[in-house]
Amino acid sequence: MRSRKVWLIGFAALLLFSCSKSKDKIPVAKVSDRVITLAKFEDAYLKVDPRFLPEGEGFEKLRNFLDVLVEKEIMAIKADELGYDKDKGVQTSLEHFKRLGLQAAYLKFRVADKVSITEKLLRDYYDRLGTMISMKQILVDTKEEGEHVRKLLVEGSDFESVCKQYSKGPDAEDGGKIMTASFGNFPPHMQDELFSQPVGGITKPLESPYGYFVIKVVKIDKAKARKPFEKMKKDLEDMVRALEEKRFMDQRSEEIRQRAGVEWYPENIRIFFEALPPDRPLTNPPRRDEEVYPLLKFDEVDLDKVLVSYKDKVITIRDYSDVYDRKNFFERPRRANRLAGIKGRIMEIVMNELVADEMRRSKIEEQPELQDLLRIKKEELMVTRMYDELILKKVIVTNNEVNNYYKDNLELYKMPEQRRFGVILTGDETTAKEAYSKLKEGMQVGQVALLYSIDEQTRRMRGETDLLARGGQPEIDDVGFGMAKVGDISEPFETSRGWVVLKLVEMVPGRTRPLEEVRDAVESDIRTLKSDSRLKELISEWKEDLSIEIYEGNLRKAEVHGRKTKEPS
Missing domain, CATH: 3.10.50.40 (Chitinase A; domain 3)
Structure with missing residues (x-):
């Protein structure tokens, strides 16, 4: 069950950038002194996950979506009025975002104009795919x-x-x-x-x-x-762009390290490695009150030995031992990753500082786009904090409510039949028939996938899907859920992505889950319903104090026919 609060806050970043300068002057709504332009409305509508789109058809759907954006602005205004910009938790989270989120944005900003996707790059990638x-x-x-x-x-x-x-x-x-x-x-x-x-x-x-x-x-x-080049071209562009952006970001990071004169001392990193405890299972982290600090023991003569130097600074074994104690269990280096694991964790500290220095010198935070990003992130944090304090913390769910809601909504908590398939996706019918023959001869799905499949994800999964219910992969539902028993192999059939052969690997019957198994989910659903109801009441109250104008004539000019309709996997 998706919370209304998640809907409202989830749209914040979608209002950041707009593509059409001509439509950036056309208002579709005004909430107090805040304006939602036609350009920003179209951008948000085209980018939003289909699950977030409100119900309705045609103009009604556009109007309902605009109402959601208006409510998002109302919440931001109220959070500002109540002084959540001064909340310590909000300020701490914003500083954390500046250190990490903005640094990633800065590096990407610096390489954006260097990435050029040429026909040659695409062809070279395709030839090796x-x-x-x-x-x-x-x-x-x-x-x-x-x-x-x-x-x-x-x-x-x-x-x-x-x-x-x-x-x-x-x-x-x-x-x-x-x-x-x-x-x-x-x-x-x-x-x-x-x-x-x-x-x-x-x-x-x-x-x-x-x-x-x-x-x-x-x-x-x-x-x-493989599929023909022209049919794969759009996907290839996405893959190559991601690869080239990563390449240039790595190069940019290395340039920053070289300018700072970063130097490592492997013999001292090895001393730190030898002091690490045996790796504890990630599923069994220690409690803080069980730990005795300092967690790592070193000879006194080793404490001031340098692990890394950069600029006019050093990080010593003593320094990083203190950091190790402060980090939570999941952020500490593990023996399985050896010296590189320690180096990687320390590198995060060094790069955070070096990139922050570069950002200050570049004055990138003064760029309008980054100012908008910071403003929207701050509003998101403020609204979340306000929602938690005014609504979520005040919601009480009783055992009686849980029992009654479960009885009245058993369908919600039924586990449908699930199936796991071996999937071979090929680029043409002839190849699919070859793969089908290999499966019928007894070759393992993983081997057939490696030989014939054009889908990288299923190749990595050795040809097998996760357990799927109907609707998990709509294009294979009819064939897959029409198979009678484990081991059955389908004839090749065509989908939008290519020709497919399925093998039924596992069947898990549907069942109604007992309350004990889903109690937390039931309580969460009730909490969401109550929270949404209270949020709706508050927004109605807050609206009374604000000037809200809707420009339906301008909204009718919205061009949103190009939005992606692909459902999330």
């Missing part, structure tokens, strides 16, 4: 160790022996296991290096969150089938 590489890898802690390992391999040393001697990976004892991965699933620097290698090629040391990988390419399989 679906390419599978089988590889063996050696994981080491430092770049120097990686270079030494690579030198041994290039000079002819046996891979298994070198892996057993140097690798810190879980497969070191076996001399490295063969793994398979597809093009498009690596960060830019790894993908460029890995997919430029021939069979037998050895990569240079590749930095990762776990350390440095030296990889040997064992086998290369080109894609069996």
Whole structure:
């Protein structure tokens, strides 16, 4: 059940930028001194998740959507009147957003004009899409160790022996296991290096969150089938843009680090690593009142040893030990990630400071777009705080209400039948028939997916979906839920994305969940209903004190026929 508060606050960022300058002067609504222009209305309507759109058809739907935006403005005005801009929680959250959210925006802003998606880039990406590489890898802690390992391999040393001697990976004892991965699933620097290698090629040391990988390419399989280039072009543009933005952001970050003279001290990071406790399961975090500080024990002579230096500053073992104590369990480095995990956590601290310095020098916060972003984020925080204090904290739900609501709404808490499928998505009917034959011969779904599927997600999932109810993947519903038993394989059929073959892997019958199982959900639904009712009452009261004008003639000029109708997955 979607809260009305989520609807209202969820639209805030959608009013940030507008595409049409000509429509930016045309008002569709005015709430006190706040104006919603036709441009901002169209932008919000076209961008919003379909689930947020109100009911209605034609102009009625536009009018209902405008009412939601007006109510969002009413809440922002009231939060300002009640002084939530001075609330300590709001101020703290806004500062946190400035440190992290604005820094990400700053880096993206700096690379936006550098990303150019050419036909050649698209063609190169398309030509390699679906390419599978089988590889063996050696994981080491430092770049120097990686270079030494690579030198041994290039000079002819046996891979298994070198892996057993140097690798810190879980497969070191076996001399490295063969793994398979597809093009498009690596960060830019790894993908460029890995997919430029021939069979037998050895990569240079590749930095990762776990350390440095030296990889040997064992086998290369080109894609069996793909959709035609023109049919994939729009998706390719999105994929290539994301990859190129990441590439330029990485380059920009590295430039910032180089200017600051960032230098690491691996031998001291290793001292910190050796002090880390055994990794505790992420599902079982310790309670704060169970912890005894300092959590890590070091020799006194090691405390002032430097982990990283930059500009005229250093972070020592003592410094980061204090940070480690203050961080929650999930933000602390783990032994599984070795030295790179510690380095990555410290890098976050260093980059936060360096990017903040760059932002101050650039005066980017003075840019109108960033000013708008900060204003809208502040309003979002203020409205959330006001909603929590005036409404949510005052809602009481009794056991009697829970019991009665559950009895009256059993349909809401029924678990429908769910099915898991093996899915092979191909670009043409001929390939789909080949995949169908392989499945009928007994080949595993995962193997068939790797050989024939053009869908990267199902390839990563070894061809299998999550458990799905009807409606989870509408285009396969009729065929998938028409299959009689586990193991059945469908004939190839066509969808909007290509030709599909299904194998029924698992069936879970539908059932009515007992109250004990869904009590929290029932209570949450009642709380939402009560909160929404009270919010509606308050907005009606607040409206009385405000001047609200609606310009229906201007609203009728809205051009929103191009909004995406794709349902969320």
